[in-house]
């Protein structure tokens with residue numbers, strides 16, 4: 421008999437296995453691997469006729485469309501059912517706004533909400549010290565310091581960030597910024613030394629948008645840390661696809677929990693799936709304008725066509741100089757795209773003519789399938805929620821398996837800041 425948690429991981433994995441073609445391949449290989457052909461025919465026929473406004477609604481409301489095929493309906497409903505993401509942030513105590521006007525709107529939103537959340541939990545858990553790991557320019561610590569007289573420590577692997585952060589802090593504030601890297605192979609003792617204060621300090625560990633391996637590494641250390649000294653963890657993730665992989669291509673920090681690992685069995689989550697997990701969410705997709713769709717479709721098609729052409733010629737797309745790539749990708753029409761490719765190489769007139777003909781030959785049959793790009797992307801947007809949910813739920817399960825009181829809380833409005841779920845772990849209140 422499976423627990424609810426085991427059943428949840430099994431259900432997500434069933435969905436991911438069944439629709440692997442939607443998330444595990446690189447979008448850049450769309451034409452190279454005929455990805456649109458993998459969509460069921462009745463889905464393609466239905467999707468072909470949708471207006472762009474209907475496409476915007478597809479991930480969350482497509483199942484209500486009277487012409488939606490039954491299997492597509494089930495897919496969309498299952499994606500919604502398996503999501504643990506929430507768009508609206510938890511209602512938080514408003515704090516006096518002390519954030520500099522020069523900080524951009526998205527960051528202001530994040531700082532205001534997260535600060536309110538952090539200070540309220542620090543008050544409840546009697547924390548007198550906050551360590552922000554991956555502190556960047558120290559905006560979060562500054563916002564916290566403006567609300568409470570806490571000891572503040574910022575840690576970031578980027579020395580330039582730390583130095584900028586410390587110069588913009590009041591020298592009297594007692595806060596410190598250390599340029600240190602939290603590496604996966606650091607011992608518990610080394611991390612204790614780096615993160616915990618004196619005997620009497622109760623430290624809240626916070627991390628806003630800790631990318632790649634950073635959040636899993638913090639979680640692993642926190643699970644073993646002395647609870648009296650580190651009673652609280654508040655961490656928002658970022659860039660799952662930057663997690664490192666072992667020599668066999670398996671992600672080192674996924675899965676973390678035994679529960680997810682058992683359900684996963686031999687299934688591998690590909691780098692493309694991890695990338696999709698941290699891409700646009702359904703709520704942001706809903707507000708795409710027609711121009712946004714046109715622009716996305718154009719760059720998607722150009723990138724995939726370039727990939728196909730280079731593969732046929734045995735060329736490495738990475739060998740293109742960035743300025744050439746930019747020019748190719750920004751072409752508005754096919755003819756300009758071809759021109760930009762030809763201008764990126766020193767070619768004789770004869771070779772230019774040959775390449776131009778080859779590109780035209782490639783494009784003619786494919787141009788009929790550009791209609792599939794935005795629907796394909798809409799289906800990927802629907803899968804983003806279960807994919808990110810899988811990663812977050814695994815991290816949560818890991819903490820719970822180690823006896824921690826852990827939960828996922830929406831701290832930002834997802835329409836403003838898509839990576840809006842924070843992992844919170846603390847001793848029992």
Ligand SMILES: C[S@@+](CC[C@H](N)C(=O)[O-])C[C@H]1O[C@@H](n2cnc3c(N)ncnc32)[C@H](O)[C@@H]1O
Pocket residue numbers: 553554555556557559575576577578581600601602603627628629630631634658
């Ligand atoms: C996405 S940025 C977030 C910065 C800041 N928290 C914010 O939200 O504005 C991630 C930060 O984590 C830092 N970082 C990444 N990996 C790290 C590691 N292993 N140890 C320490 N800092 C790290 C980076 O230098 C970067 O400043």
